[in-house]
Amino acid sequence: MSESNEEIRYILKFYYKKGQNATQAAKFFCDVYGPSAVSVRVAQIWFKHFQSGNFDVKDPSRCGRPMTDKMDAIFEKVEQDRHISSYDVAEERGIDHKTVLAHLKKTGYTKKLNTWVPHHLTVRNLMNCVLIFDSLLRLNETEPFLKKLITGDEKWITYDKNVRKRSWSNTGQASQTVAKPGITRNKVMLCVWCDWKGIIQYELLPPGRTIDSELYC
Structure with a gap:
């Protein structure tokens, strides 16, 4: 870890003990060292580190790559590309994949589906x-x-296809009993065509078929 990165941690620690939040600490730091000196996310990670009661920010003197160096390398890569996989981070930074996952999980990172807006x-x-x-x-x-004008649209319709069978029984004899099957979801595509008055035509396509497959068959 370079001296400048270790200095960042000491300054973040200073602002944490002053009662500032991570966003304020990052802003104060960037006002002095430049707009890209430290990101708010990195400040939040170290503030969470301090909240756990661990205020050690100095690199341990041991062989191999320091642990804090690994952490910063992981977070830097994730900040650059939020869609990057943990495998790619491990390969690009030369870090064991399990180590990457452990550090991401420890600091609250989790993979979530993007939200459509x-x-x-x-x-x-x-x-x-x-x-x-x-x-x-x-x-x-x-x-x-x-x-x-005629417009069209399609929608998947789900349904259950559980059918009870009939069995031969003597008069007065009880019906045969069978275990009720679990619910199995099936789906078909409903195609609807409308004009200005309303629906003029609709059709349920065969199971497994879509409007695109019908057009290009």
């Missing part, structure tokens, strides 16, 4: 949309075409 349109995109919609409405006034 609406696409944010620029002002120019919004203005173009308004102009296009306005021109279509004007065109519809002179040459009505909106009522001629």
